[in-house]
Amino acid sequence: MRNNLADILASCLESIERGERTLEECLALYPEHREDLEALLGAVTAIREGAGFAPRPSFRLSSRERLLRRLPERERADSIPRARQRLQSAFSKRVAFLWAAVLVLAVALVGGGTVYASAEALPGDFLFPVKRSVEDARLWLSDDAGDVVLGAQFVQVRVEEIQALAAAGRGQDLELAVDMLSQGISASTEALGAVAREDPERAAQLSLLLEESLAVHSEVLNARLDTVPEQARPAIQHAINASNRGRETVQELFGEERPGGGPPDEIPVIDPALPGGGPPEEKPGPAATQQPGGGPPEEVPGSRPTHPGGGPPEGAPGAATQQPGGGPPEDKGGPPTSVPGGKP
Amino acid sequence: MTPSRNTDSTDQILLARATQGDAEAFGDLYERYLDEIQRYVFYRVANRFDAEDLTETVFLKAWEALPRVESSIANLRAWLYRIAQNVIIDYYRTARATSDLSAHEPRDGRASPETQVQDRDLQQQLAGLIRSLDANLQQVIVCRFVSGLSHAETAQIMGIKEGYVRVLQLRALQKLRQMLEKER
Numbered sequence: 035m036r037n038n039l040a041d042i043l044a045s046c047l048e049s050i051e052r053g054e055r056t057l058e059e060c061l062a063l064y065p066e067h068r069e070d071l072e073a074l075l076g077a078v079t080a081i082r083e084g085a086g087f088a089p090r091p092s093f094r095l096s097s098r099e100r101l102l103r104r105l106p107e108r109e110r111a112d113s114i115p116r117a118r119q120r121l122q123s124a125f126s127k128r129v130a131f132l133w134a135a136v137l138v139l140a141v142a143l144v145g146g147g148t149v150y151a152s153a154e155a156l157p158g159d160f161l162f163p164v165k166r167s168v169e170d171a172r173l174w175l176s177d178d179a180g181d182v183v184l185g186a187q188f189v190q191v192r193v194e195e196i197q198a199l200a201a202a203g204r205g206q207d208l209e210l211a212v213d214m215l216s217q218g219i220s221a222s223t224e225a226l227g228a229v230a231r232e233d234p235e236r237a238a239q240l241s242l243l244l245e246e247s248l249a250v251h252s253e254v255l256n257a258r259l260d261t262v263p264e265q266a267r268p269a270i271q272h273a274i275n276a277s278n279r280g281r282e283t284v285q286e287l288f289g290e291e292r293p294g295g296g297p298p299d300e301i302p303v304i305d306p307a308l309p310g311g312g313p314p315e316e317k318p319g320p321a322a323t324q325q326p327g328g329g330p331p332e333e334v335p336g337s338r339p340t341h342p343g344g345g346p347p348e349g350a351p352g353a354a355t356q357q358p359g360g361g362p363p364e365d366k367g368g369p370p371t372s373v374p375g376g377k378p
Numbered sequence: 379m380t381p382s383r384n385t386d387s388t389d390q391i392l393l394a395r396a397t398q399g400d401a402e403a404f405g406d407l408y409e410r411y412l413d414e415i416q417r418y419v420f421y422r423v424a425n426r427f428d429a430e431d432l433t434e435t436v437f438l439k440a441w442e443a444l445p446r447v448e449s450s451i452a453n454l455r456a457w458l459y460r461i462a463q464n465v466i467i468d469y470y471r472t473a474r475a476t477s478d479l480s481a482h483e484p485r486d487g488r489a490s491p492e493t494q495v496q497d498r499d500l501q502q503q504l505a506g507l508i509r510s511l512d513a514n515l516q517q518v519i520v521c522r523f524v525s526g527l528s529h530a531e532t533a534q535i536m537g538i539k540e541g542y543v544r545v546l547q548l549r550a551l552q553k554l555r556q557m558l559e560k561e562r
Contacts, residue, residue, distance in 0.1 A: 040548040044529055047522075047547075074548070077555040078523055084504030085524040086497060087417045093430055094412065098405050101434055105401050105441055212427075272427035 042067055043074055050075075092213050103220055156195050157214065158207030178228040182240045185222030186247045192218055193251045196273055197258055200266035208269045215273050219248065219280035223287075230287065241288035245281055252277045389454050396441070397448040404444075408437050411455070414525055415462055421520045422466050424505035432469055436462045459525075459535040463517065507557050515550035518543060 046060040057075060061068050089097075152161035152168070169188050173181055192215040199208040222244055230237035255274045262270055389410070395403035415436055420429035439461050451457050508516050514536070521532040522543075529547075533540040 040544040043548055043551070044544040048529070051528075073555055074551045077551045077558060080558055081504060081519065081523040081554065084500040085417075085421070087420050087501045087505075087524075089412060089416050089430070089433075090426070097412070097430070097434065098408055101408055101437055102401050102405050104434070104438060105404070268425055268427050272431070275427075275431060 039067060039070060043071065046071060046075065047078065090209065092210060096213060096217060100216065100220055103224060156198055156202075156204075156207065157211040158199075158204060178225050178232070179236055179240060181225035182222055182229060182244060185218060185225055186244050189215060189218045189222060189251065190247065193254060193273070196255070196270065197262075200258065200262040200270055203263050203266070205265055205269070208266055212269050212273045212276070216276040219276055223280055223283045226284065227287065238288050241284050245284045245288075248277045248281045248284070252281070393444070393448060393451065393454060397444045404437075404441055407454075411458055414455075415458055418459060418462055418520055418525050419466065420501075421505045421508050421524050422516055423469060424502065424509040426502075428469065432462070432465050435465050439465065453534065456531065456534050459521070460537075463535070503561070507554060507561070510557070511550060511553055514546055515553065518546040519550045519554065522547060 042064050046055070046064075049055040050057060050060060055063075060075075061071055064071060152164035155161040155165045169184075169191075173184055176184055192211060196208060196211045196215060199211055226237055226240055226244060229240060252274050255270055255277065259267060259270055259274075389407065392403045392407045392410075396407060412433065416429055416433040419432045419436070420426060423429055423432065436458065440458060443461075447457075508519055511519065517536055518532060521527045521535060522529070527535070529540050529543050533543045536543065
């Protein structure tokens, strides 16, 4: 009976999804299950009403570039010639400088104290673009090594802004600040990579500065985690993760090359590249025992070779895969014949 | 509703170029699948920021694996979902997941007239409910009703038979219905 209801529900859902039947028509087809079906299809409606999640616009804007920066270096070099990278970098610096020059000129006309006043501005404040433009102009005027030093300073500024915004409960501005922190850290590590190509010894020294600075940020933000409003905590955690990732990148690049190398302290680091191939700690569930008939042969990164993508039981809260009283279902074989029409 | 399809011709071209090391082509693939992969991850972990990090990890792993597996990828979408599933498993193995931060954010005290805020609350609430289900049930619910995948596609991604997807779907909806009633 239970499997029967499962098939009837699936059939109803498919026919409704394809526009072949309305909800009422489905319910009329199965009067003995009407009550159950009505409740279950109501749950589906509730799920779909809350299923409209979309990436944040600021994430969408910045994430492609950030992802491409994180791709392994040699593959990137193949697709984006070095000269073009330099050109892009120089162009963006020039744009930043011109923008800063225009703003400074405007500010000079309006009032000389504006730049000074902008130093205290937070993301979302009217004067914040002035503050950023001044930062961009300073970066433009410096070389790669200077970019690392300044980048570390500006990351520190972002961390202070994040704390202030969290305390003020300015959630949306906080998200913006965390995005800018991530971008700042990426830019600093990228500048460090550029220094390393020209002067590895200098880069190793700078890597210590950057790594130590990021370690302090992690500590500071971790300490704040319990004191900020609850709504702000995911963003703070995100900022901590960004700092930890930045440290990992620096450690990967320079950890072994520095004199007396190694991390400056022992702040735990979450490893984003944790291989998923480790043995599961949980008992295998029904999904692992049922191999797909003709399932896809692809290799899935992080999957265990014996059960590729086979829905291994997770360590998620309540991740038991075996339902009480509900063992693996019988395989009825063949397609669901109760569904009219084929898959388009 | 997400259309049911195997890897289409644009995907195939981008995939081939990305396999050769063309990062820009890979970036194009990223943009094509960003929304649905991040949506899938969000409703599994119930934390917007973690979903962003994990989505990037999914694509990094895809990039790393491409040279080894490109020729065997019959369905790019299913392959990406399966990487996402493995990344989520890794996520739950780390200490990060044990922190209660990723539990659903509180709804009370955040009532706002703005629709956007209400939508986000609704999404967060649903993600929190889904996250409290067993792993297999989570996956079925998200694949079927969030990502809009068919029973067959869901079965392919989960590596189980379609008949079992239908059973899991029934169990998941029964549990969610009970939870939704309690919430009201």
